[in-house]
Amino acid sequence: MTPYKLDSRAWQESWDRQQEAFMPDREHRFAAMLDVVDAVTPADRPVRVLDLAGGTGSISLRTLARFDRVEVTLLDLDPALLAIAGASLGDRARLVVADLRDPGWAATLPHRSFDAVLTATALHWLAPQRLAELYRELPAVLRPGGVFVNADHMPDETLPELSRRLVARADQRRDARYATGAVPSWRAWWELAAAHPLLAPLVEERNRIYSEPHSSEFLPPAAWHLDALKAAGFAETGVVWRGGTDAAVAGVTPG
Template sequence: MTESAASTAHAETTTDWRAWQESWDRQQEWYLPDREERFRVMLDMVEAVVGPEPRVLDLACGTGSITSRLLMRFPGAVSVGVDQDPALLTIAEGYFAGDDRATFVSADLTDPDWTAALPHDSYDAVLTATALHWLRLGPLATLYGQLAGLVADGGVFMNADHMKDETTPRINAAERAQRHAAMDRAKAAGVLDWAEWWALAAEDPVLAAPTARRFEIYGEHADGELPSLDWHARTLRAAGFAEARGVWASPSDSMVLALR
């Protein structure tokens, strides 16, 4: 066994990947208390449109939160997760090790040739949540055009994310105040926030190096934008999808579904 292989084997026996996966979920739920609800509706619509055994692209997959829920609900599904974050991909690969239904690929979604890294040319469903707001409008519109070429005829794309309606400033302010008050109460009870979670990852002997690389790639946070649900639907139709509209909304977020 090589030194590298021995190091990997040691990591697999000493790192609790499930604990890291669950820790990521709890941290994300602090920001998104209805996170599981959006996943449920997303999978409801996958089943409604393409059935219970889809080939799925988990776009900007992170630790594989969507893939995890997909495979629990639909044992006959397969998922390809794509992300550029080396730390979150390390957790995903560790968590799903041994499950041949899940594959993970490292790629930069702003690279014009990122789809060349994927193992398949088409997918029944492309799913993403709370990730594409890292992109500005130009790169996001370009990505939507690329996705129109990846989704099979009759297939579906869904994006659940922050989709801000600038025409309702008073509603937005009231919602934000209510949400942040609840977050403050949870924080006082000991919930980890984004920065604290990443600080723990940086101290972990297995995740320290990929976490350092992650911050070299992204910095603290990318300078993205928050277009409205209407913008997403219009841009997806212009990109080549036959239909697109919202299928779920919380007071702060929405989910757009586009049918190929």
Template structure:
């Protein structure tokens, strides 16, 4: 394989990741906007940010674009997503990426900084079950400076409203089916393309070994909780204040202030 043939178009991979994610979360950018508004309001315009379960670096990209004086550390275990992140941010001194398993008790020892102003994560922690997530919240409190902010944007369904939930789910699925008919990729389609790419095929195979094959489904072990549960868990983990600061019918953004 020639050097030219082995190159990847990292910008194209980032754009396709965003399109695939927006198929599931059409108000994704609004969610990011509120997240960064809260970062600026609470810790200022030059934050040191931990991008937790960073994937391709979606949060890091938006942090650095909005805050030129910011620095970010992305943490993830997925070799394929980290390959895209590292390729995208190659030569960017404000961003660095760490391979770590968030269920490993020692994962924080791999971080390059002793403390962070903000820890941000989106559409990621629903992969964890309840007890490991409680443990993780305590570890996050440990890497935040006093006055630092943690923001988690994720699927947080409200169990007390089953009819509303079902109506939203049916409406969302109908929209997704219409968009699929126009060629929009879903999660499995996107990973098929990753596995077929000559640069990413190796990292994708590693990813499938760690998490399972996303083409066949790989979310089976996770759990979701309502925003109120997350706020209570954050307070129990040592955060001084915690509450929901944004929501859509199916997702929410919960903020914990240390």
């Protein structure tokens, strides 16, 4: 009997749809992040990108499609998501297993001279103090003039009521899509993964790794991130993309 293989394209599509239910403008933020990478790309060698907490490789895949000369490293801890990433990326990217809750995570990297470190909708699981510490650790893995970009839910603190209304309306639209079966919810997606012959044992391993509950989602305004990046030693900080209550903040290391 032919062994059951992981259809990485189908799982990537399923993951994208599940994520897009939360972020309809997901591709816009990715494009903005890669525009930043393009702006710091050296002309004489491949650009080096670290996909931090990269999951299934959404950023890595789009980075590889965008740039002709690029070296991608994807770092994550989740064995199920890493399996999908590995099946999708093959030998086009290096996979690194590390826990960002551990201050020694950077020791697992192949080098400390990345042009860009990119992450999206992942770091909000870290406790506030640990996230601030991580920001302080990032300049050491970037080359001078390198850039870090984090895209996540970062409401504009000057628009509290409008932000509340935007979130409520987005929740209504997402719930309607769940009700019709148009897209899988987060929980439904993981139930599908847990029923897959190859992913099931990895989901069990994932559940053991995350046996302790995540910290409460830490979703401060963009201003908090900018202050933390400045305190971490980034020479320039700012918002490079905004869509409603989501934003992408960037920090550039001293040149």
